Amino acid sequence: ETGVTQSPTHLIKTRGQQVTLRCSSQSGHNTVSWYQQALGQGPQFIFQYYREEENGRGNFPPRFSGLQFPNYSSELNVNALELDDSALYLCASSLRSATRDTQYFGPGTRLTVL
């Protein structure tokens, strides 16, 4: 167990809807990153938050947005859902930097868009 939790575990939405996924970081970690993992693929980096500010973003459109709260928990919001957004969404926390420190992953949220 990494101490990183995510909710909900599974979620079913329809195309065009909006969704919010949640992540609680491991204690003492102030950096959280979000990833999208399509079936049979490696995770794709969405963005990283460090001390409540976005600090790096992958090749995802603006309808993917996030927040990090003072307690370092985080949300991923996706607007105008598309069928291709169906994936496992993973969050990971690290001590300072996702690119320099070991990342600890949560179990993921499985999103299905119909």
Place this chain on the structure above:
Amino acid sequence: KQEVTQIPAALSVPEGENLVLNCSFTDSAIYNLQWFRQDPGKGLTSLLLIQSSQREQTSGRLNASLDKSSGRSTLYIAASQPGDSATYLCAVTGNQFYFGTGTSLTVIP
């Protein structure tokens, strides 16, 4: 853009065999390389982290090496066990995290 490739995509070995998983990357300007394990439908578990200045890391039956100049890393698993069956992912970090597509390992009892 960094590209990470893992070969083979799938591997099946009898219990007790030693094995090597391969990871290659196109841009050698990385901060570190990390190996993960993922069980079906689950999150990732970090196995080993190698900083760019290091050549290898060891943890129990696992040994990972890094050759930054050639853009390669290997994960060596000694005396494989059925519990090692999982997908193994490598990830390199530059300005962001780049994952390979993984090697699916099955260890047959």
